[in-house]
Amino acid sequence: LIERTYRNGAQSEVPAATGAACVFVVRRDQDIYMETLRKLFNESHGIFVGLQRCEEERAARARNAQLVQVSKNYRSVIRACMEDMHQAAISTRDSALHSQYSIQVSILSAMELIWNLCEILFVEAAPAGPLLLRLLDWVQLHICDVDNMVREVLSSENPSKHKLFWNVVDIFVLQGRMDEARHLLSKEAIANPTSMKMYKILDDLMKKMPLGNTQTLTEMELKWQHWHEECQRYLQDGTFASNSHMESICKILLGDENAILEKKELMTTWYHFLVTRLLYSHPTVKPMELRFYAQSSMDMFLGEESSPEPLDTILMAAFEFELHQVIKECSVALSNWWFVAHLTDLLDHCKLLQSHNLYFGSNMREFLLLEYASGLFSHHSLWQLGVDYFDHCPEYGRVYLELHIERIPLNTEQKALKVLRICEQRQMHEQVRSICKIMAMKALRNNRLGSALSWSIRAKDAAFATLISDRFLKDYCERGCFSDLDLIDNLGPSMLLSDRLTFLGKYREFHRLYGEKRFSEAARLLLMLMTAHIAPCSFWMTLLTDALPLLEQKEVIFSAEQTYELMRCLEDLTAGKLDRQKFQDDDVETMKVEMLRLALARNLARVIVKEGTLEGS
Amino acid sequence: MEEVCARFVSQKISKARWRPLPGAALQPPDLFATGSWDNEDNRVSVWSVGDAGSAGLNGEYQGEPQLLCDIRHDGDVMDMQFLDQERIVVASSTGSVTVFRHHQNNQTLSANHRWENAHYHADQYTACGGAACTGVICNNPEIVTVGEDGRINLFRADQKEAVRTIDNADSSTLHAVTFLRTTEILTVNSIGQLKIWDFRQQRNEPAQIFSLTGDRVPLHCVDRHPSQQHIVATGGQDGMLSIWDIRQGTMPVSLLNAHEAEMWEVHFHPSNPDHLFTCSEDGSLWHWDTSTDVSEKPSFLHQGGRSTAYISHSTINQSVVSAWLSNDPTKDRMEITNLIPNQTLSVNTLDVLGPCLVYGTDAEAIYVNRQLFA
Numbered sequence: 001l002i003e004r005t006y007r008n009g010a011q012s013e014v015p016a017a018t019g020a021a022c023v024f025v026v027r028r029d030q031d032i033y034m035e036t037l038r039k040l041f042n043e044s045h046g047i048f049v050g051l052q053r054c055e056e057e058r059a060a061r062a063r064n065a066q067l068v069q070v071s072k073n074y075r076s077v078i079r080a081c082m083e084d085m086h087q088a089a090i091s092t093r094d095s096a097l098h099s100q101y102s103i104q105v106s107i108l109s110a111m112e113l114i115w116n117l118c119e120i121l122f123v124e125a126a127p128a129g130p131l132l133l134r135l136l137d138w139v140q141l142h143i144c145d146v147d148n149m150v151r152e153v154l155s156s157e158n159p160s161k162h163k164l165f166w167n168v169v170d171i172f173v174l175q176g177r178m179d180e181a182r183h184l185l186s187k188e189a190i191a192n193p194t195s196m197k198m199y200k201i202l203d204d205l206m207k208k209m210p211l212g213n214t215q216t217l218t219e220m221e222l223k224w225q226h227w228h229e230e231c232q233r234y235l236q237d238g239t240f241a242s243n244s245h246m247e248s249i250c251k252i253l254l255g256d257e258n259a260i261l262e263k264k265e266l267m268t269t270w271y272h273f274l275v276t277r278l279l280y281s282h283p284t285v286k287p288m289e290l291r292f293y294a295q296s297s298m299d300m301f302l303g304e305e306s307s308p309e310p311l312d313t314i315l316m317a318a319f320e321f322e323l324h325q326v327i328k329e330c331s332v333a334l335s336n337w338w339f340v341a342h343l344t345d346l347l348d349h350c351k352l353l354q355s356h357n358l359y360f361g362s363n364m365r366e367f368l369l370l371e372y373a374s375g376l377f378s379h380h381s382l383w384q385l386g387v388d389y390f391d392h393c394p395e396y397g398r399v400y401l402e403l404h405i406e407r408i409p410l411n412t413e414q415k416a417l418k419v420l421r422i423c424e425q426r427q428m429h430e431q432v433r434s435i436c437k438i439m440a441m442k443a444l445r446n447n448r449l450g451s452a453l454s455w456s457i458r459a460k461d462a463a464f465a466t467l468i469s470d471r472f473l474k475d476y477c478e479r480g481c482f483s484d485l486d487l488i489d490n491l492g493p494s495m496l497l498s499d500r501l502t503f504l505g506k507y508r509e510f511h512r513l514y515g516e517k518r519f520s521e522a523a524r525l526l527l528m529l530m531t532a533h534i535a536p537c538s539f540w541m542t543l544l545t546d547a548l549p550l551l552e553q554k555e556v557i558f559s560a561e562q563t564y565e566l567m568r569c570l571e572d573l574t575a576g577k578l579d580r581q582k583f584q585d586d587d588v589e590t591m592k593v594e595m596l597r598l599a600l601a602r603n604l605a606r607v608i609v610k611e612g613t614l615e616g617s
Numbered sequence: 618m619e620e621v622c623a624r625f626v627s628q629k630i631s632k633a634r635w636r637p638l639p640g641a642a643l644q645p646p647d648l649f650a651t652g653s654w655d656n657e658d659n660r661v662s663v664w665s666v667g668d669a670g671s672a673g674l675n676g677e678y679q680g681e682p683q684l685l686c687d688i689r690h691d692g693d694v695m696d697m698q699f700l701d702q703e704r705i706v707v708a709s710s711t712g713s714v715t716v717f718r719h720h721q722n723n724q725t726l727s728a729n730h731r732w733e734n735a736h737y738h739a740d741q742y743t744a745c746g747g748a749a750c751t752g753v754i755c756n757n758p759e760i761v762t763v764g765e766d767g768r769i770n771l772f773r774a775d776q777k778e779a780v781r782t783i784d785n786a787d788s789s790t791l792h793a794v795t796f797l798r799t800t801e802i803l804t805v806n807s808i809g810q811l812k813i814w815d816f817r818q819q820r821n822e823p824a825q826i827f828s829l830t831g832d833r834v835p836l837h838c839v840d841r842h843p844s845q846q847h848i849v850a851t852g853g854q855d856g857m858l859s860i861w862d863i864r865q866g867t868m869p870v871s872l873l874n875a876h877e878a879e880m881w882e883v884h885f886h887p888s889n890p891d892h893l894f895t896c897s898e899d900g901s902l903w904h905w906d907t908s909t910d911v912s913e914k915p916s917f918l919h920q921g922g923r924s925t926a927y928i929s930h931s932t933i934n935q936s937v938v939s940a941w942l943s944n945d946p947t948k949d950r951m952e953i954t955n956l957i958p959n960q961t962l963s964v965n966t967l968d969v970l971g972p973c974l975v976y977g978t979d980a981e982a983i984y985v986n987r988q989l990f991a
Contacts, residue, residue: 038627042981049961381629381655384962384979412693412710412749413765413790413807415655417854418963418979421878421898446738446748448767450789454807454835484788487808490828 040081045385052392071119082108128286136176139275160188166245171266174276178206255281270301294319341372366393377404450487462498469500503534523557551599563604621986622680628653630977632697635970645971652694662687688726696753708750712736736764752793763791783821792837809833827867838883843890852880896967900960906952907940
């Protein structure tokens with residue numbers, strides 16, 4: 001693409017070529033062409049369609065459970081895709097591909113992180129109490145380095161002497177994984193009997209920590225208050241003074257922010273810090289209170305040096321319950337519409353998005369779905385998925401679909417059939433007609449008259465059927481015999497699609513009757529073709545010429561009435577001709593007419609005699 | 618429902634075929650081939666399904682198909698058939714027919730032989746686009762192909778040129794072909810005709826033509842009963858399943874209203890011919906069961922996902938022994954099951970052998986069911 005800048009009204013003699021011309025390199029949206037991502041698109045398409053079609057549960061709780069399940073399905077699809085991408089990254093030898101895959105893996109993992117948080121805060125809308133537990137799970141799921149460290153420590157001979165030992169214990173405590181922390185600590189206690197007393201107290205404290213699961217909020221708060229005071233007492237008594245590690249753990253248990261901040265490298269992210277902070281100072285935090293803690297956590301964690309990254313702003317917007325902001329930020333940060341389209345659709349089903357209309361009339365959900373589906377249509381193969389997305393956009397979906405579907409290249413008949421089926425199911429008659437016409441025209445040019453006819457039957461296109469019949473008739477006139485008899489003999493009810501086609505079928509029938517020597521029936525048919533005006537005027541001469549052998553038969557076939565009719569037809573024909581073609585009369589034509597007149601006259605004579613005789617006897 | 622393993626493969630599947638079992642083998646098939654369509658880079662792939670009881674190498678979901686090898690294919694895969702244990706014949710939308718060989722020792726595929734212009738439109742200068750080869754059927758060593766150009770070709774696996782070509786055999790597109798006897802084939806076309814061609818005859822005319830009654834709806838697939846060779850099933854564009862008796866009459870014996878959209882494939886089960894399978898553009902795959910002990914089962918015991926329908930055959934000819942042709946009211950009960958619980962996109966292909974069923978969809982997934990009659 002070249003952009004040219006034009007100078008308006010060049011006054012000086014400076015040549016216009018000095019205007020900056022930029023060349024844009026047009027690049028396909030790479031994402032949809034990645035093979036591994038195609039699985040994501042297909043599986044999520046299945047989930048999307050299932051969500052639109054499933055019946056709404058009446059009870060709010062059941063509905064909520066249903067939507068959470070859908071959200072989990074989406075997430076498992078993202079995770080599966082991440083796995084595949086990861087496998088692809090490991091197994092490839094091309095370094096460019098490797099980096100491309102690795103980038104995709106990190107993007108997918110960020111997407112899953114955001115989706116998970118949205119599920120907790122918006123879809124499930126966890127209340128105070130369970131909220132913290134969900135957030136703990138969320139954090140545990142997404143900080144993966146822990147597992148490597150843990151494995152390393154546990155597999156060593158002497159875990160408690162391992163240099164990472166206290167790191168692992170700390171991280172367990174920071175993530176609220178008390179049982180695992182206690183398990184590790186017991187190893188230390190065994191190895192180091194002097195600290196047995198301290199260990200026992202710490203172990204006891206950790207065991208007694210209340211985690212809001214089954215109790216009510218007030219019960220939980222009460223228990224927690226007691227526990228907090230007990231920890232406070234032990235710290236102030238200097239119980240852990242001799243072991244700095246255990247002391248810092250106790251401080252963490254008390255929710256001392258500085259102590260927690262010391263473990264910055266272990267937590268790696270500000271949202272981990274946020275959750276840990278909440279766990280140890282406000283375990284009964286309410287959803288609406290999150291925003292305050294979130295903002296302060298981010299400030300404390302990041303300090304002065306670093307500014308928030310896009311992921312951070314998105315998560316912050318989520319904590320602040322600013323749905324539109326989340327969607328907006330995600331749209332800006334991510335390179336294709338997949339994520340925002342599906343997430344917005346899910347949130348819309350949770351009835352969380354107010355339908356504030358964008359200024360061209362559709363709402364945000366529809367806008368995003370339309371964008372995503374349009375992107376799918378630009379792919380040579382994924383267009384079939386796009387159809388279902390358009391179907392579920394009530395305002396503009398149909399129009400978009402109509403425009404897109406006509407532009408799909410149809411290189412085989414089978415693909416055309418699939419596209420046609422899509423159009424027919426949605427009553428898009430214009431598109432059906434246009435596609436059938438294209439296919440019929442192609443078939444006609446390739447001389448596949450049967451195919452052309454079958455396409456025009458599908459579209460109920462009388463005009464095209466007429467065109468095809470004319471082709472057949474032309475062939476007959478040129479060659480004197482019919483091509484493709486298997487088609488014409490077996491037209492069936494489709495004969496009635498167009499007059500010309502009916503004529504063709506009947507004309508062939510005439511020939512068949514003649515061949516079977518059923519002359520009187522053939523004669524009747526021939527006459528009917530002319531008098532009922534089924535035959536086109538241009539063909540009358542041929543029909544009359546066909547009548548000649550019947551007239552010349554030894555046995556009289558045409559009755560007097562019929563002969564008069566034939567004569568009338570001939571006169572009509574020649575009268576019309578005389579006016580127009582006086583000076584261009586073919587010798588052959590005039591001879592034909594002469595012969596016909598003669599034959600008709602002779603037949604008339606014979607038939608009058610015959611009929612007169614019969615009446616007499 | 619029975620165990621079905623799904624696998625998303627990032628390509629729309631147009632054909633899937635089980636590798637035939639050698640001789641009187643008793644074990645179920647373990648290998649199948651698939652072809653893709655509508656990709657810029659289409660592939661013919663060979664997959665294996667492991668033993669249902671063992672876990673995969675990396676602890677993957679057992680029974681999930683594993684890709685053994687694949688090879689690039691020029692054009693959409695329109696039809697595919699195993700010629701023998703190692704060779705696969707593939708029909709392409711470019712009009713060429715290729716024989717691939719699957720090397721078992723190093724698990725690779727290679728193109729063995731290709732007939733480049735098996736199907737083309739006569740006048741190359743005014744031709745508008747190529748002619749796809751739409752159907753292929755094999756009876757080692759003979760291969761018969763049909764295409765959009767209305768041409769029928771008879772090839773031999775080892776010969777470069779076609780043994781016999783019938784030009785302009787049909788004025789419309791031939792959609793599918795199958796063997797009736799060793800020297801006779803059946804074709805179906807897009808104006809609703811079923812034709813028998815006899816290769817022993819020298820003239821290029823069909824030996825017999827059958828037509829649908831009523832509207833000449835295009836027929837897309839055809840299959841012959843494995844043991845009673847006069848019974849033929851075809852599937853049409855309106856989803857209707859027609860059963861024909863080719864010994865008598867020129868019209869179908871029964872018309873069964875089946876799917877809501879084009880029926881892409883119909884298969885009689887090769888060893889249990891009382892069972893018939895059809896798949897369609899509307900995303901469903903139906904299992905038709907006319908085995909005689911069905912009539913004993915009371916209908917209210919059927920679980921979800923199954924529907925027992927009482928089909929009224931519009932029979933035209935009185936017929937004989939087979940359940941497919943009979944019109945005995947007590948035996949008229951046919952059990953029809955939709956094997957797909959959540960249908961979305963078209964099921965393009967299916968193949969059935971022994972207790973195993975494989976089918977592929979436009980949602981870029983392959984499904985394998987290894988306990989069909991459990």
